[in-house]
Amino acid sequence: MAEFEPQIVAFCCNWCSYAAADLAGTSRIHYPPNVRIVRVMCSGMVNPIYVLKAFEGGADGVLVAGCHLADCHYLDGPVKCDAMVDKLRKVLHVLGLEDERLRREMVATSEGVIFAQVIREMVEQLKKVGPSPFKAKMEALV
Amino acid sequence: MNLEDIIQETKTYYCLECGKCTSICPIARYDSAFSPRMMIENALLGFEDELVLNQKLFSCLTCYTCQQECPSDVDFPIFVRKARSIAQDNGQHGICAHSGQLQSLARLMTSPAIKQKRLEWLSKEYRVSEDSDVLLWVGCAPYFEPIFEDIEFSPLDITKASLKTLNLLGIEPKLLSNERCCGHDALWTGDIETFKKLAEHNATQIKEAGVKKIIFSCPEGYRTFKLDYPNYVDLGCEVQHISELLAEKIGQNGVKFKEIKKKVTYQDPCRLGRHLGVYDAPRKVLESIPGIELVEMRHSGWESICCGTSAFTNCDSYSNMLRAERLSEAVETGAEMLITACPKCQTHFRCAMVDKGEEKRSMPEIEIMDLANLVANAIKEEVIISK
Numbered sequence: 001m002a003e004f005e006p007q008i009v010a011f012c013c014n015w016c017s018y019a020a021a022d023l024a025g026t027s028r029i030h031y032p033p034n035v036r037i038v039r040v041m042c043s044g045m046v047n048p049i050y051v052l053k054a055f056e057g058g059a060d061g062v063l064v065a066g067c068h069l070a071d072c073h074y075l076d077g078p079v080k081c082d083a084m085v086d087k088l089r090k091v092l093h094v095l096g097l098e099d100e101r102l103r104r105e106m107v108a109t110s111e112g113v114i115f116a117q118v119i120r121e122m123v124e125q126l127k128k129v130g131p132s133p134f135k136a137k138m139e140a141l142v
Numbered sequence: 143m144n145l146e147d148i149i150q151e152t153k154t155y156y157c158l159e160c161g162k163c164t165s166i167c168p169i170a171r172y173d174s175a176f177s178p179r180m181m182i183e184n185a186l187l188g189f190e191d192e193l194v195l196n197q198k199l200f201s202c203l204t205c206y207t208c209q210q211e212c213p214s215d216v217d218f219p220i221f222v223r224k225a226r227s228i229a230q231d232n233g234q235h236g237i238c239a240h241s242g243q244l245q246s247l248a249r250l251m252t253s254p255a256i257k258q259k260r261l262e263w264l265s266k267e268y269r270v271s272e273d274s275d276v277l278l279w280v281g282c283a284p285y286f287e288p289i290f291e292d293i294e295f296s297p298l299d300i301t302k303a304s305l306k307t308l309n310l311l312g313i314e315p316k317l318l319s320n321e322r323c324c325g326h327d328a329l330w331t332g333d334i335e336t337f338k339k340l341a342e343h344n345a346t347q348i349k350e351a352g353v354k355k356i357i358f359s360c361p362e363g364y365r366t367f368k369l370d371y372p373n374y375v376d377l378g379c380e381v382q383h384i385s386e387l388l389a390e391k392i393g394q395n396g397v398k399f400k401e402i403k404k405k406v407t408y409q410d411p412c413r414l415g416r417h418l419g420v421y422d423a424p425r426k427v428l429e430s431i432p433g434i435e436l437v438e439m440r441h442s443g444w445e446s447i448c449c450g451t452s453a454f455t456n457c458d459s460y461s462n463m464l465r466a467e468r469l470s471e472a473v474e475t476g477a478e479m480l481i482t483a484c485p486k487c488q489t490h491f492r493c494a495m496v497d498k499g500e501e502k503r504s505m506p507e508i509e510i511m512d513l514a515n516l517v518a519n520a521i522k523e524e525v526i527i528s529k
């Protein structure tokens with residue numbers, strides 16, 4: 001049987017993390033192709049339902065990435081995002097999901113290397129953790 | 143199921159167009175665009191799209207007030223519930239409160255592979271037993287705990303109080319470590335597929351656990367198990383709300399309370415009251431606590447006003463007006479505390495008091511507590527344990 005390849009949905013903010021992903025690409029930095037990036041205007045606008053829907057759709061992990069605290073285009077986006085992730089983590093914990101499946105990162109525009117590193121780490125961790133318990137529904141689509 | 147079947151099943155064709163439903167409907171009082179009579183007429187005249195593609199279909203509280211007055215005994219809440227399942231097939235979900243997280247959690251819980259950590263709150267002070275044939279239903283409380291922490295509401299406190307009360311009555315209940323959502327919200331928003339899966343999971347686990355009786359601290363779970371599960375799964379056991387159990391024990395002189403000097407008023411949850419006709423048990427419990435003075439609100443019993451939202455859909459400004467009305471009725475009685483027996487009533491009232499919106503609307507304020515918490519505080523420990 002082929003090795004399990006986790007699927008990651010990454011919500012990246014338009015101003016920093018998405019640009020970092022771009023930089024990783026234009027700089028020819030290699031990182032695993034397991035991630036599907038969704039560009040959002042700010043990490044502060046990522047609603048818990050986006051993350052839950054990603055899991056419902058069969059994602060093995062979700063990454064929420066945005067600007068560093070002082071860099072936000074909208075001033076307090078990362079603060080809102082942190083609060084949302086903290087709350088959601090508690091809910092997902094009750095649901096029995098491993099902590100590794102939801103990751104919160106701050107990646108600035110210039111940090112293409114860090115973006116690639118985050119994805120590499122996440123894929124490695126998720127391979128250890130195994131497929132998401134909600135996977136079954138998604139299987140048909142892949 | 144198509145519209146014709148729904149009309150046949152809920153006897154909607156008996157409608158006399160008298161409009162009593164609309165005149166007594168708590169939502170229609172504030173939202174002139176919402177009319178139960180119009181919804182029934184649309185169905186009878188065959189205007190299916192007008193009915194099921196209208197967002198207002200999800201505004202109905204399914205509180206059963208209309209059905210109390212209907213001279214033809216049309217089961218409007220069930221009619222709405224079934225029409226919602228057609229709406230779901232057409233891609234309508236209503237406007238889900240909390241961005242639909244709660245509905246999504248129910249769908250996630252249908253997965254057979256999950257291993258929930260729902261009993262981490264359980265500490266050594268509570269006694270539970272693996273071999274007990276009585277089960278305490280925990281339900282959604284562990285999920286609601288983090289979600290509603292910013293409205294200063296702890297649903298788990300109600301569960302803990304219920305468990306403490308049971309312990310003091312000499313009952314060591316069993317708790318299921320992997321029970322699912324009862325599916326109440328999924329069913330009432332028309333998501334039958336999710337409801338069926340949840341019901342099957344729960345029924346299997348309950349059978350494996352070999353319990354004879356399930357105690358509920360949440361009337362929604364109670365209603366779902368008592369009236370809706372038998373249509374889909376076989377449970378083979380008795381269900382009871384904690385207020386009924388307490389009233390029974392008080393009747394047998396099995397409970398001693400210490401004095402709590404408080405003037406309180408009681409909010410009848412729609413699921414417990416109008417759905418299941420349990421009006422007296424909670425009042426009997428309140429009245430048997432010495433020092434408690436129970437005063438009724440202007441609308442009480444079957445007339446009592448709903449807390450404003452059901453199944454976490456279409457929670458809008460009209461819902462809030464309804465809450466303001468109910469809370470002001472509670473304040474008017476001069477009571478120090480509003481007692482309810484449903485965690486959802488408490489969620490909605492507390493939310494209205496905490497979240498005043500951008501317009502900083504004024505909201506009457508009153509302390510609010512669940513019946514189980516009051517009882518757990520009032521019950522005399524030494525008497526029961528020595529028994």
